[in-house]
Ligand SMILES: Cc1cc2nc3c(=O)[nH]c(=O)nc-3n(C[C@H](O)[C@H](O)[C@H](O)COP(=O)(O)OP(=O)(O)OC[C@H]3O[C@@H](n4cnc5c(N)ncnc54)[C@H](O)[C@@H]3O)c2cc1C
Ligand code: SF4
């Protein structure tokens with residue numbers, strides 16, 4: 097058997113999922129309660145999975161390091177969720193959503209997965225409405241839609257600027273119902289720190305109780321990770337402070353392959369950095385680009401206030417370069433263009449920021465209409481910057497936001513480790529080299545509500561109901577390894593703080609593995625990260641003890657993992673000698689500065705197998721395009 | 733942006749664990765007015781760690797006012813002096829050079845302290861687990877546009893659903909009542925057609941759980957609304973009370 101078998105069902109693209117659902121084995125209703133499933137993460141993907149599996153009758157244990165399921169990072173998604181409902185009669189369809197997603201991903205995603213995603217997108221909206229999610233509506237009482245970064249149809253459903261919050265609260269309400277019914281046991285303030293394999297099959301996890309410091313052992317018939325993305329490797333990103341890669345990284349070190357780690361998304365509309373004490377970056381939803389116009393001065397180092405720069409001295413560079421998509425050009429293109437004009441010295445006051453201006457829309461639609469659409473985003477902006485965007489254009493700059501890469505999964509969302517399933521942002525599956533706006537929420541809920549309930553059943557149907565005991569030697573071994581690592585971290589007692597190391601790593605990543613990459617920079621990055629990693633294990637200072645609520649220790653483990661992951665991201669970027677989506681290699685661009693793919697040699701998924709820290713084997717899953725014709729992505 | 737640094741002196745509540753006695757400790761810092769309040773605490777912590785001292789435990793996650801993780805009482809006010817924002821959205825430009833700043837955890841019987849400024853708010857989830865949902869399973873639901881809902885009603889439901897579960901309402905209330913939080917969830921569902929089938933049962937079980945967990949009763953002082961970062965309105969409490977009374981009168985499942 098090939099190492100990587102994507103298990104894409106045979107047959108016509110349109111029928112694959114339907115046929116596969118029919119062909120999968122079922123667990124008889126009376127037997128479901130004999131199977132235990134661990135779900136790590138209670139974001140959109142984890143909460144929807146845990147709830148749906150509990151409803152089916154499995155015994156589910158759900159884990160989150162947060163104090164409540166509702167705090168998962170999904171809560172902060174603002175803009176919206178896509179579905180192919182075609183309620184607006186503007187020509188949308190399952191096929192169009194599929195096609196847009198494959199194209200948006202710059203032809204580096206699996207066709208079959210993406211088509212399934214588009215197929216179930218409509219069910220997601222139905223489900224959420226039935227749960228009481230208060231989506232925005234029109235006067236006639238039907239659901240409202242808007243168009244969102246990179247789409248020419250209005251297929252995005254939204255709940256003010258708080259779509260992620262409302263979808264998550266919906267999924268968490270379903271989860272809470274199962275907790276109340278006793279079908280899901282919810283463990284909060286628990287951080288998964290090890291995956292336990294027995295004979296190469298995922299059989300459990302170890303978690304640290306973040307209040308007492310105790311290590312707790314949990315065994316199950318299947319383990320599902322829905323632990324989110326790894327953009328915080330950059331230190332500054334739009335992700336929540338505590339989002340981290342530890343769960344997937346520790347699984348990677350136990351054998352799960354990491355796919356396309358270099359595919360990271362830099363979001364074009366974030367607030368610029370204010371100074372050294374900056375702890376994270378704030379996203380301004382890109383729905384703002386529907387009505388805001390992006391511009392900078394035509395002159396370098398123009399120190400005039402925006403109002404003083406006359407119309408003909410402004411460069412609306414997105415509208416100029418990409419007339420048909422303009423301000424709605426995809427994220428990678430918009431981000432890179434912003435960096436370009438700022439590198440030329442044409443950013444706001446010569447610095448790293450561009451304007452996002454609502455003056456025209458306010459004149460055209462009235463202040464009230466703008467307030468209705470974006471009121472709370474404008475408020476957020478004003479609270480943070482002290483400036484009122486109704487009067488002065490917003491200042492924005494790109495920031496790390498989303499990670500398309502993640503653990504490799506087959507069509508069933510199972511990793512190469514049997515029994516280990518990966519959902520949501522934590523897997524690599526659907527977005528190729530670039531994710532379209534409003535598609536992550538869709539994918540998280542598709543995975544959790546409509547894919548995993550089927551595919552996990554197919555897996556469990558062939559498993560015996562006997563449960564591995566938590567005193568099994570593999571559990572004991574994992575526990576002592578974990579205790580060893582914690583002891584080591586606490587015993588170094590060096591001179592630099594954990595955050596200091598994280599910030600240093602973040603700077604290397606942003607400068608050399610960020611928006612634009614090149615051979616030389618990537619090689620330097622690898623050397624610098626290695627040096628930093630060895631310094632970490634000699635000179636980090638982790639204060640406090642293990643048997644206690646210790647946030648420094650929590651962060652120390654996560655940063656230790658980033659120091660390995662960062663290197664793999666650089667290595668992957670170095671190995672992919674082409675530009676595609678969020679991965680822009682300066683050596684590979686067209687004459688007018690667009691990303692130049694190399695379909696001949698790079699139409700594959702890179703899946704990295706861990707050997708030792710700093711040592712990996714590359715496996716390739718070739719991507720077959722049967723339905724979509726590979727073409728140069730053009731948004732001109 | 734970016735003005736001159738300001739100097740502030742802080743009195744911060746330190747408490748090792750739930751059962752130990754806490755007290756205020758003093759710290760001083762010079763900080764950019766563009767820094768957020770929590771970034772100011774990050775700086776203090778980084779400094780403490782470099783001096784081998786235990787940093788101040790406090791929680792935050794999104795730092796955008798949406799996850800509800802953060803929550804400090806600043807100079808006597810939950811989430812600080814500026815209305816309608818969460819602690820993480822407060823910026824140092826709202827303080828003047830030399831200002832004294834007192835920082836305490838959210839205090840309530842139902843929110844025991846874990847460490848320093850971190851409290852246990854799991855009671856909120858326990859309430860939601862007894863009825864804060866619509867009892868449907870995944871799949872088999874009607875088309876999303878099958879039931880039209882007027883824009884105004886959807887908007888009112890959204891107002892209520894905007895609660896971030898931070899607990900400031902409880903911390904602000906002299907009775908440590910959770911009425912604003914509970915009524916927001918009850919109202920969201922009471923307003924929507926999808927919430928009707930379980931309307932009476934829901935309000936009764938959630939209120940019963942709230943009482944059981946030791947949250948106080950509501951005496952209509954409205955301190956909750958004043959401190960709520962999301963502007964959740966006390967009209968939700970009135971709506972819940974009406975539902976509760978109606979449910980007690982008409983339902984035969986509960987005495
Ligand atoms: C600011 C912002 C705005 C966004 N807006 C949009 C948008 O408008 N539309 C869109 O489609 N997408 C948007 N996205 C992307 C989208 O929100 C995320 O990709 C998606 O919510 C991820 O969901 P998830 O369930 O995979 O993970 P998360 O929501 O990140 O959840 C991860 C869960 O795993 C838990 N966890 C992680 N590690 C461990 C561990 N070791 N042990 C125990 N528990 C663990 C966490 O506690 C949490 O419960 C946005 C992202 C950001 C940052
Ligand atoms: S009602 Fe307001 S104060 Fe209370 S938990 Fe909700 S958001 Fe916080």
Ligand code: FES
Nearest residue numbers: 793795800802820
């Ligand atoms: S940290 Fe999320 S609301 Fe403050």
